[in-house]
Amino acid sequence: MLIDVSTREPTETSRMSTLRDLLTRPFRRPRRSTFGASTSLESRSAAAKQTTLLILNQRRTYEYYGGQAPSSDSIPVVMCLWNRRENLETSLRLLNAQAVSRPVRLVLWCNQPADADFYRKALSGFTFDGSLATAELHVSADNIRGIARFVAIRDIRKDGYRGPVITIDDDQEPGPNFITSLLETYTPKSLVGCWAWNSEVHDYGSRRQPAIGGSATYTGTGAAAFDSDLVDDPAFFKDIPETGIFIEDMWMTRLALHRGWRTERGDVDVAVRDDDRNQYSELIGLKMRFWSELQAVFPIEEPGWAAK
Numbered sequence: 001m002l003i004d005v006s007t008r009e010p011t012e013t014s015r016m017s018t019l020r021d022l023l024t025r026p027f028r029r030p031r032r033s034t035f036g037a038s039t040s041l042e043s044r045s046a047a048a049k050q051t052t053l054l055i056l057n058q059r060r061t062y063e064y065y066g067g068q069a070p071s072s073d074s075i076p077v078v079m080c081l082w083n084r085r086e087n088l089e090t091s092l093r094l095l096n097a098q099a100v101s102r103p104v105r106l107v108l109w110c111n112q113p114a115d116a117d118f119y120r121k122a123l124s125g126f127t128f129d130g131s132l133a134t135a136e137l138h139v140s141a142d143n144i145r146g147i148a149r150f151v152a153i154r155d156i157r158k159d160g161y162r163g164p165v166i167t168i169d170d171d172q173e174p175g176p177n178f179i180t181s182l183l184e185t186y187t188p189k190s191l192v193g194c195w196a197w198n199s200e201v202h203d204y205g206s207r208r209q210p211a212i213g214g215s216a217t218y219t220g221t222g223a224a225a226f227d228s229d230l231v232d233d234p235a236f237f238k239d240i241p242e243t244g245i246f247i248e249d250m251w252m253t254r255l256a257l258h259r260g261w262r263t264e265r266g267d268v269d270v271a272v273r274d275d276d277r278n279q280y281s282e283l284i285g286l287k288m289r290f291w292s293e294l295q296a297v298f299p300i301e302e303p304g305w306a307a308k
Helices: 014-024 039-055 086-096 113-124 146-156 179-181 227-230 248-257 280-298
Strands: 002-005 060-065 074-079 104-110 132-139 166-167 172-174 190-193 196-200 204-206 226-228 263-267 268-273
Touching: 002 172, 039 146, 039 172, 060 074, 060 113, 074 146, 074 179, 086 104, 086 113, 086 132, 086 172, 104 146, 113 132, 113 146, 146 196, 166 179, 179 248, 190 248, 196 263, 204 280, 226 248, 227 248, 227 280, 248 263, 248 280
Parallel strands: 074 104, 074 166, 104 132, 190 263
Antiparallel strands: 002 060, 060 132, 166 226, 172 268, 190 226, 196 204
């Protein structure tokens, strides 16, 4: 069965006319070479930003599995899929074994269309007999990287959902208390995650991890919970710099801080599969530069240990 996500007319002010023009243009898929290995991260990010803005306003469908539509009290868990398709079966099994009272709604965004049939087969053959009530799959024609999870969350919001949303990476293994451990710490207007740090304002690499419950100026999307209201802010998609399109967690945290949200490190029941396919090494230079650039847009205070 399909969930149809229809487009809506933008309601932003006149200062967003450039975005509105982009959203109303006929959709033309960027050339595949735009995302090829031979192009720079900067040029790929520019193309990815334009693609993301266009995708936001496109009519699309999610295929859903589990034999029923998601219930209104389901807790959404959003995961991007790229090059770890063999992990999906384990993810489904572990999410189905969550010790949580609310049904779990898994939302999958596949950035690798060549793997779509593999995922469809895995989802069709899975027995939803535990806490995992439903799963939804969207297959993107273009790889828009991690920002896709926020496009999916915006779709959930347009469908009427309000409240917390949980994000997890496809190389993480959630323990039985994964969702509960995040929801126990979550409050409206908050961002809580296990991968949380405080860095010097102009040197991302000079960082320390706060204690559990401590404030953080950076929180990754891997094993995190936050108020889905964050994507309602037009600035989330409109104002993200091109250098940050692949570093969406850094942008997410800084925007949340700018809005006065609580951002902190949580005690999360999750483990990471070390498969040597993490993109961190590819992005570290861009990440460090973006961190410094953000200080001019959404400034934060120097952490106490760095100011001494």
